[in-house]
Amino acid sequence: MPIISIRDLVVEYEDRRILNGLNLDIEHGETMVLLGGSGSGKSTLLRQILGLERPKSGSVMVKGTDIAHCSAAELKAVRRSIGVAFQSASLFNSMSVEDNVALTLREHTKLAPSIIDLVVWMNLAVVGLADFGKLHPQELSGGMKKRAAVARALALDPEILVLDEPSAGLDPIVAAELDELILLLKEAFQMTVIVVTHELPSAFRIADRIAMLYQGTFSSVGTVDQIKASQNPRVRQFLDRVPGDMAKAPAVAAYFEKYLQGPEVQQ
């Protein structure tokens, strides 16, 4: 039985369809990369998996619980088994890094403070931030913030680790370090990892399977080799970095033409 099962998922914002009938199964211990361009619906899908938004129709089953239609208590129970590192890290700026990591341990466990300190130190050590626990998030670099967010996500030893754009805005060396960290975590803790990204090298390095999103639907789902060999035009366009219509001269001219004939100019 898959740990996450998405069925006929439809999401709309003010009559604008963002996700259009998605179906996807993610297995235990699998690293699934959600790949796609800007505005393809990756982050929206992630928010559905985390139960932060409700779909128009369809279901998202996480560990057998339909999180769009479950009770608040069930949703809390599911969320305790998910660790999340957001794109912007979203560390609590009013707390030190170690307090950020300790937060869920203090809130959801009855561990003694000394044990919590030890777990926090271990998690920070895993991401290479053992000496930076006393600092506040605003004193960290972009890469360190992302790693601190991963350490926080690991605090409760989650079954599912969700990483939203972990390497966005990072230099190639730090991004590669994060990829190795994700591989290490998967191997050491046997976690199911979901990574949202549009960084191809990173996706190919860490993924067991890749789901390619295009305009709210999966244009292709498969292993790294299957995706690389795919002849799907959308996949090929993404992999071969072929510019879309927007950047082409006729398209730009068409936009201008449309604008010149619009009501604003005609008045």
Place this chain on the structure above:
Amino acid sequence: MATVLENVGTKTIDHLDYVGSLNIQLWATLRAMGSALPFVGNRYRWQATVRQMLQIGVDALPMVSLMATCSGFILALQGASELRRFGALHYVIDLVAVGFTRELGPLLTAIAVSGRSGSAFAAEIGTMRVTEELDSLRVMALEPVEFLLAPKYLAALISVPCLSIVSNVCGILAGGLFMFFSTHLSPLLYLRDVLTSIQLQDVITGLIKSVAFATIIAHVGCLEGFRVRGGPDAVGRSTTSAVVKSTFLVILADAVFTAIFYFTVKR
């Protein structure tokens, strides 16, 4: 004509939506308040409550004291200029004592707290929303209402009435200062007259008002923060809106309470 009706209808629905949201938030907070209580609640939540009490109460003491002292002096001066013409200068004591305990003490305190803390609540929660910290809390199975709002509300419920009492004392002392310099009335005699003119119900009605004001300030400030959409400019707007709306609602509530007490509490 249709446009006017549409605008009236839209505004009415917006206001009803706002009042409804305030009510839902209030009940949700009341349900979560147990976690912020000492001994029976969550230790970390009570620590947050104490920190909030320091910020709302102790940090505001100099400002509230100075505002109350100046207002007490002004009230005594303005009252004396009229009452002296009728040879009723002695009634300045009643005016200041009763005026402050029933009305000015709680109202001045509420306006000061609204400007200081109501805006701070909106800015803090609004910033957390913009930086996805609220989403982080949710995915960590921590409810923002319990984690953020309950300590703030409990702290306001304790601090605002305490500040109101300080405000009453400062205002009445300022009246005593005026009487001492204008009529050489001894402080002890002034104090005796003050205690004669004030009744217990005056103090109680003032404290009931300050509890209501604390509720308005905490909930309007936090709701404005939760409703932030967009970027940093939206946080700025929510901060302004929190102060304007809470001050308006405080004065409205004051008018309602004063009318109720006028018809129900007999002196």
